[in-house]
Amino acid sequence: MMRTQISDVLMPDGAREQIAAIMRSRLRKAGLRGPYAEADCDLGKRMAKLTGKGEGAYLWGEPGTGKTYAAACAVRMAVLDGTSAKLVTTSRLLDDIRSEYDGGERGALRRAERYRLLALDDLGAERPTEWAIATLTRLIDTRVAEGLPTIVTSNYRIGQIRDIWGGHGGQARRIAPRRCVQAHRGQGAGQEARMIVSASQLRGVPKDRAELYGKPHVGARYVGNRYELTAERCGICGRQATNCHHIVPRRCGDFALVTPRGTWRLRSPLIALCGSGTTGCHDGFHGGARYRPEWVWDEPEFEEAWWDGTLLCEHEPHDPALYAYGHWAITDAKTGRTIEITEG
Numbered sequence: 001m002m003r004t005q006i007s008d009v010l011m012p013d014g015a016r017e018q019i020a021a022i023m024r025s026r027l028r029k030a031g032l033r034g035p036y037a038e039a040d041c042d043l044g045k046r047m048a049k050l051t052g053k054g055e056g057a058y059l060w061g062e063p064g065t066g067k068t069y070a071a072a073c074a075v076r077m078a079v080l081d082g083t084s085a086k087l088v089t090t091s092r093l094l095d096d097i098r099s100e101y102d103g104g105e106r107g108a109l110r111r112a113e114r115y116r117l118l119a120l121d122d123l124g125a126e127r128p129t130e131w132a133i134a135t136l137t138r139l140i141d142t143r144v145a146e147g148l149p150t151i152v153t154s155n156y157r158i159g160q161i162r163d164i165w166g167g168h169g170g171q172a173r174r175i176a177p178r179r180c181v182q183a184h185r186g187q188g189a190g191q192e193a194r195m196i197v198s199a200s201q202l203r204g205v206p207k208d209r210a211e212l213y214g215k216p217h218v219g220a221r222y223v224g225n226r227y228e229l230t231a232e233r234c235g236i237c238g239r240q241a242t243n244c245h246h247i248v249p250r251r252c253g254d255f256a257l258v259t260p261r262g263t264w265r266l267r268s269p270l271i272a273l274c275g276s277g278t279t280g281c282h283d284g285f286h287g288g289a290r291y292r293p294e295w296v297w298d299e300p301e302f303e304e305a306w307w308d309g310t311l312l313c314e315h316e317p318h319d320p321a322l323y324a325y326g327h328w329a330i331t332d333a334k335t336g337r338t339i340e341i342t343e344g
């Protein structure tokens, strides 16, 4: 794709108008009209950053949370950047592709496979016929194979799409990229969250914190109500470990994960550290809160499997085997660096 760079310095008015008209026409061809041709929001910019790196995004949330607007913003930024991009409603694209078979306009599928950025809007609103599901999954597969990012927006999370797609539900997994973003109403940019966990399951515990419980220890373990180090080295800096820290603050206690497959009383994971509560790396988890630990799932499906009890039916809490599904990401507020712990 040829990039066009236009400098408007010393440009006669007529030329500037002409260029504006060309840009409007490009935006229209990219599926951006009305307010979408000027879409500009933080969530959209974040998606543009992701897709710029070749990553896809699955953006879901209730109607009216600005998903289409955010997708339009990402597409608009790609167009301004001189890239081929398209925002299209999923059902509309399917109609266009189907009409080719009836001798209508040709090439809709081929074009959809080749846009540098494709935003499929409102997945789940189309009729979930076998043909529609096969066409959509083949389209995404082709784009993934070519390294081309796709943004998918939907009123449904992937687990629900799986239900809607019934017997072909297994295919839904292929639609979802690693990055699932939930759009929230009235929170402006839309907060990033991987999935909704029901309030009754969380019982007032913030999702971020609840997600920490039961995950692998780092260099330590419980022995009854006490704990001991299993590693000699600090999980952060590698110096001599002297004690261990509760990743979930002790005052928060345990967390009962109630699922259709069983109930588990989950404890805080432990991490071996140097220093004490007021010195060394251990201090970094207290007072100044320099280190912020987060458990990151590798796939949205793994996260769902944890919250519905499937993973815990196979693995004990704190099992290092859980690293097959996710990892620790410990953000260092001082350096901006993230320390990833990916194996036990």
Ligand SMILES: [Zn+2]
Pocket (backbone or CB within 6 Å): 234, 235, 236, 237, 238, 239, 273, 274, 275, 280, 281, 282
């Ligand atoms: Zn240390």
Ligand SMILES: [Zn+2]
Pocket (backbone or CB within 6 Å): 244, 245, 246, 277, 282, 285, 286
């Ligand atoms: Zn501590």
